[in-house]
Amino acid sequence: MRYDYLIFIGRFQPFHLGHESIVAHALTQTDKIIILVGSPYQPRTVRNPWDYNERERFIRANFSEDENRRILVLPLMDNIYNETAWIRSVQQIVSGVVHATIGAEPTIGLIGYQKDESSYYLNQFPQWGRVEVSNYEDLSSTDIRDAYFSDNKETEEIVQSLSVPVAMALEAFKQTKGYAQVADEQRFVKAYKKGWESAPYEPTFVTVDALVVQSGHILLVERKAQPGRGLMALPGGFVNPKEKLEDAVIRELREETRIKVPAPVLKGSISNTEVFDDPYRSARGRTITHAYLIELHDGKLPKVKGGDDAAKAFWVPFAEVRPEMMFEDHYHIIQAMLG
DSSP states (O other): OOEEEEEEEEOOTTOOHHHHHHHHHHHHHEEEEEEEEESOSOOOOSSOOSOHHHHHHHHHTTSOHHHHHTEEEEEEOOOTTOHHHHHHHHHHHHHHHHHHHOSSOOOEEEEEOOOSGGGGGGGSOTTSEEEEOOOGGGOOHHHHHHHHTSTTOOOHHHHHTSOHHHHHHHHHHTTSHHHHHHHHHHHHHHHHHHTTTTSSSOOOEEEEEEEEEETTEEEEEEEOSSSSTTOEEOSEEEOOTTOOHHHHHHHHHHHHHOOSSOHHHHHHTEEEEEEEOOTTSOTTSOEEEEEEEEEOOSSSOOOOOOOTTEEEEEEEEGGGOOGGGBOTTHHHHHHHHHO
16 A cells, blocks of 8 residues: 555664664655654753754755655654653644645555554554554664763674764764763763662662742752753652651752742642653663642742752743753653643
8 A cells, every 4th residue: 555644753863774774665655754753852861862953864864855855854742641642742743744735635654663662652543554664683772872872982783783874973973072971971870770780670769859839930950960960850869768758859859959948838838749650761770750749829939059969959930941951851740740
């Protein structure tokens, strides 16, 4: 069957020969392919080293001018704690593209392969056709990133997994501050994990985060240490062994922000709590956080000052909270709890 449109969804961190083979196959089956690039507005991390624009260039560098006219590359925002909203976003993007160019009812299909549990989305669009493809030489973006940002400098295996244009782009990227930043974070994460590599089971960590709001503002901190040095984050941290969750969140909040509000008032202002457990939410390992929404009375914003693990503490208007400046999944926690 030939389609008017095929949709290919992925993060492409980086775009490797497996991805290229899928796009090339799609171009034989469709008039146009819509490539939706996930995690488009994220800070540079070990899991998401390249921004949306860089990844679009990686993709387009592999195809001719004529082929590129048939390729539409668009950003697809993550919504990791609201699957329904994410599905709706995909549908809206595709609907906007398709109905803007074709008057008749088009044939639409989804192309991809069932890699692991992260490929569940392939079953979420029964209204569209499906084009199954195989995993090209069992390539993994995770393995490519791990080798690329490691200190061993063994790049031959990486080059064999990439097209020439992408390999050249990644070689040039090694000279940038972005590369140094991600490589430093990867070294930290590997050293961090060595501390428990001899444990009989991989540990699960429990943390707490405080989402403090007042007068249209959110209380955030700037992280002082890796991972995520320099990024904005919710005040929070690890739960002590003999500590209740609610006590832990108030302690971390006061330690990191020095907020001029008594602890009993903060506790009394807790209006909601939710658990956030995305398996990929933290590079440090399986980390489940309990987030507490603390709603203070409107009025003058309490004084705050960075302390403990926070370089700074500050109030930010709702509209100025930007995902590309936020640590881990904290932007998505804010979205889930505040809308």
